[in-house]
Amino acid sequence: MGESGALDFGPAMPTISYALAIPLIAGGLVARYLVVNVALPIFWSPVANIPGPSAPGFWGSNLYGLFNSKISWKLHEEFMQKFGRTFRVFGVAKFDQRLLTLDPVAIGYILRKTSIYQRPWPTKAFISSIIGDSLFSSEGLKHKCQRRIADHAFGERNLQSFLPTIFARASQMTEKWISIVEKSEDGQAKFDVAEWVVRLGLDIIGEVSLGVEINSLREKNNLLHETYTELFNVLLKRQHPLLTFFGIQVPRLQPYIPTEVFATLTRCKAIVHDFGMKLIQEKRRILDSAEKCPHRDFLTLFLKANTHPDVPYEQRMSDKELLDIVNTMLSAGSETTALAILWTLHYLSLHPEVQDRLQEELLTVPTYSPSQVCGEEEMVELYKAIDSLPWLDAIIKETLRLSPSVHSSIRVAMVDDEIPLVKPMVMRDGTTSSTLKVKRGQWIHLPYEACNVDREIWGDDAWEFKPERWNCLPEAVSQLPGAYHHLMSFGAGPRGCIGMKFAHMEMKVVLHQIVSCLSFRAVENLSIIKGTS
Ligand code: HEM
Incomplete structure (x- = not known):
């Protein structure tokens, strides 16, 4: 204390104004980021x-190239032959x-060790900015709890x-399709x-998830169908990568970024939020009341x-978390x-001969x-009969092998680790x-996808559509860890x-229903653009 009783801090401390400090700190952080993440990896990389x-x-x-469906299979094979089963890519x-x-x-x-290998943050941030925080983006205990509840729904x-x-x-x-064909002159x-x-x-997924009819088959301009179509289509639109980066990093900013994508x-x-929240409140009211709730939809x-x-x-889970899970089912399952x-x-x-058979x-x-009165028990019996048809089964497996809806996935190591291999790898220095x-x-x-078509x-015939291969698979297939008959189409671990069993059931019922009544031929000059996700 000085004599006057005022606090004495000794000689004046040198001070920097905030106006200067903030850009200096920000500049320092950016420089550090560039050195560690950009400059260093070019000259020194652990891989x-x-x-x-x-x-x-x-x-x-x-x-x-690896994601381009026209050359993806060939390029994976070419790289594997040159560099081995595991290689470095840019x-x-x-x-x-x-x-x-x-x-x-x-x-x-990698797929078993979920505490070590997780989805990278940009993937998670991207997914959550679209369908909210749910099974796809959660990790650890939170994921376990969500998965336990969801697994129960898929029992x-x-x-x-x-x-x-x-x-x-x-x-x-x-x-509907039969009536379209019947209206034609030549069938x-x-x-x-x-x-x-x-x-x-x-x-289908809307009704089993929410317990209400979505009606997009009946209504041409269906709000939920239009919304999900727009949601998927807008993701294909290009905008400045920096805007995408900020929008994903801080989803709350999205409404204020004036681009078509974010609007x-x-x-x-x-x-989706308004629709889902209203349903959650209504279902909670029914569950809380004495009314009997007969619904067995996911949300209930x-x-x-x-x-x-x-x-x-x-x-x-909060209502928002519940909504995000249902939204995930609708997005991932439709x-x-x-x-x-x-x-x-x-x-x-x-392949008309496959179709005839x-x-x-x-x-x-x-x-x-629908005119037959058919109870749930009878439907289960009918489904069991459909599920046991071997040729239908082989066709579905072969389709999921050649054209899985998910092309590939990605994980990031959360700690240093050693991954076991099927056989030793040869490094660049010959060791x-x-x-x-x-x-x-x-x-x-x-x-x-590349694992499914690995020759x-x-x-040698792995790139061909041959359902009969499922009668006698090569021994090596059993090495693949895939959850669905060793196929990687549904991931693993x-x-x-x-939704694997649900998807399998839906595919079988739908295909049985339509292919029993109608034959399909590709129109001339059909062009299919196969995207990759
Ligand atoms: C043929 C249809 C389907 C295919 C090919 C497919 C494929 C996949 C694949 C490959 C993964 C793992 C992704 C990864 O390893 O990063 C996955 C995860 C997931 N799928 Fe499917 N799926 C299908 C249908 C469904 C259905 C019908 C639902 C829901 C009703 C669903 C819900 C999910 C969810 C929630 C996850 C994330 C699981 C988690 O991280 O715990 N999928 N799907």
Whole structure:
């Protein structure tokens, strides 16, 4: 204390004004980021000794080729032959060095060890900015809790309770198609099956998720169908990468970024939010009241499971979280299954002999008709008969093998780790390594589709559509860790597709219903653009 009683801090401290400090700190952080993430990896990278293709220029990426459906299979094979089953690829530019592995043992290990290998933050941020925070983006305990509740909804008994919806919607679409064909003079009609099957996919998953009819097959201008179509289409639109970066980083900013992409996203998300929240409130009211709630849709099941006495209060989900889970089911479960059905119809149209044999087989099981009074038990019996048809089964597996709805996935290592391999890898310096050593932060691509068409595993005819291969598979196929008959189409491990059995059931019922009554031929000059996700 000085004599005057005022506080004495000794000699005046040098001060920097805020106006100067903020840009200095920001500049320092940017410089550090550039040195660590851009400059250093070009000259020194933990994966430098792993062989791989050269970078096509500083801003060049190997991913364009690997993701381009016209050359994807060929390029994966070419790189694998040159560099082995695990190789280094350049992501967005020369400083972004990633790994890609087609090694079945490595893939199985990565997909099992979910605490070490997680989805990279940009992937999670991107997904959450569109469908909210849910199974796709959550990790650790939060994911476990969400998955436990969701797994319950996909249990055997619940799945069976969805059969009436699937049969009813499949038959509704088939009747529409038959009426289109009947109106034609020669019993043939040309129309866009994709538009219909996408609507069917939404109606089915919407009804089993929410317990209300979506009606997009009936109504041409259906709000939910238009909203999801816009939501998916807007993601294909290009905008400045910096705007995308900020919009994904800070989703709250999206409504204020004046671009068509964010305006559409904001509007679509608001529609889904209002629609879902109203339903949640209504269902909660029914559950809380003395009214008996007969519904077994996902939303009702989640609401019930969430308030079960076994679920600790702190682990319960908020309405927003419940809505995000349902939104995830609608987004992940509609177009994926619709695509798989469409690819099957496409392969049938290209292989009339396969289609004829399928039609013969399908006729051994009666088709469902809405005029028949058919209880749930009878539907379960009918489904069991459809599910046991071997040729239909082989066709579905073969379609999911050649054209899986998900092209590939990606994980990042959260800690340094050693990944086991099917056989030692040869490094750039000629040494061999029996494991793949990775550093924390390493991104690893998992090419699901390329694994399904790997000729070293599936044989020389792996690129051909041959359902008969499923009678006798090569021994090597059993090495693949895929959840669905070793196929990687539904991923694997604790984060494998939760809707796999549901999708399988929907595909079988829908295909049985439509191919029993109609034959498909591809129109002339048909052009299919196969995207990759
Ligand atoms: C033919 C149809 C389908 C295919 C090919 C497919 C494919 C996949 C794949 C490959 C994954 C794993 C992604 C990864 O490893 O990063 C996945 C995850 C997931 N799928 Fe599917 N899916 C289909 C249908 C469905 C359906 C019908 C639903 C829901 C009703 C669904 C919901 C999900 C969810 C929620 C996840 C994330 C699981 C988690 O992270 O815990 N999918 N799907």
